[in-house]
Amino acid sequence: MKRGKGLTFVGDSRVQKYDKPKLNRDYSEFPGRTEEFYPDFLLKEWVTGAVFLIGILCLVVAHPAPLERVADPTDTGYIPLPDWYFLFLYQILKYTYASGPFNVIGAIVIPGIAFTALLLAPWLDNKKDRHWKRRPIASGLMLASVAIIFYTTWESVAYHDWEQQNQQGEIVFSNLDADDPVFNELIRTNCTSCHGGELAGGSGPGLIEPDYNPETVEAFVRNGVGEMPAFEGTLTDDEIVAISEFVADLEIVSADEADNVPESEE
Structure with a gap:
């Protein structure tokens, strides 16, 4: 710590004296390596967003969301199927100790533990080293979670009766007269x-x-x-x-x- 030399007294405090104020340097000092936020950078962001938006709109027009017949509360034989990103949870509910009398374990306990661990991750693993190879516990748990989700999703898709799924939700128009x-x-x-x-x-x-x-x-x-x-x-x-x-x-x-x-x- 410096004592005396290079310091200037301000009231009762001693602070470091700088010959040049530490201000952010102007972008013009780095030609070809930076740009103005407005309009250059912001325009690129808008153009990129517009390209993706048009792509999504074209996909929606070309492949509209499939509709099933109107929901029927009297149809006790209908088997609902979640979207693809929840298929791993759907598959877990098929296992012996996560279904039937153990439904609470598959529906609440297992997802609850997983999401709680995810929320507490910043406090459970507070190592300063960010490289994944030097954090074997955190990296191992992450890879194991990804593997479980991948496997259960694949198993749900591979062994599901998709033909029956399509038939049970198929829209059928008939001459049924509901006012009769x-x-x-x-x-x-x-x-x-x-x-x-x-x-x-x-x-x-x-x-x-x-x-x-x-x-x-x-x-x-x-x-x-x-x-x-x-x-x-x-x-x-x-x-x-x-x-x-x-x-x-x-x-x-x-x-x-x-x-x-x-x-x-x-």
């Missing part, structure tokens, strides 16, 4: 809980695609089939006939021909 009193008074009460709100399928099969005739449908309703119970004795003969004729009249039509298309599917 038969639909409102009989179908809604007795059929939609299993066959879906639009009769496109739920825990039971869809009733639109098969080419049923009234006699076949009436036999199913009267006597039951598979897990479907018999309704004879529960419904009158006239009600069974009305349901049979309504279901047998269902058919798939094009979007232009559909008389009753929900707004979300247009």
Whole structure:
């Protein structure tokens, strides 16, 4: 520490005396190596952002987001699938000790530990050395996390039934008349809980695609089939006939021909 020489007294304090004030040097002193923030640098940023924005817009126009049929709360057979960046969590919920009676572990405990560790990372690892090779614990945990996320995401994609996934959410336009009193008074009460709100399928099969005739449908309703119970004795003969004729009249039509298309599917 300097004593006396090179110091100047200011009041009761001694501060270092500088011959030249320490000010930021002007950018003009570095020709070809720097530029003005406005407009040069900012213009480059705007042009780069515009290129990426136009690219994203072209991608959206060329490949619009896929839509599924309108959400049906009565469809208990529907299997939801998260977006790709959450597939690793979806896969974890399939393992023995993270599903069923251990659902809390897979849904709350494991993600909670991971995100808590991520939040506390600056305090848990406070070494001054920033090179990853000299921080084996932090680097090892990071590589292990990336490997787990990569593997569970890949396993979720590789073993998922994508054909069934596409079929269960497929938009189907039909000639279903939701204002028909038969639909409102009989179908809604007795059929939609299993066959879906639009009769496109739920825990039971869809009733639109098969080419049923009234006699076949009436036999199913009267006597039951598979897990479907018999309704004879529960419904009158006239009600069974009305349901049979309504279901047998269902058919798939094009979007232009559909008389009753929900707004979300247009």
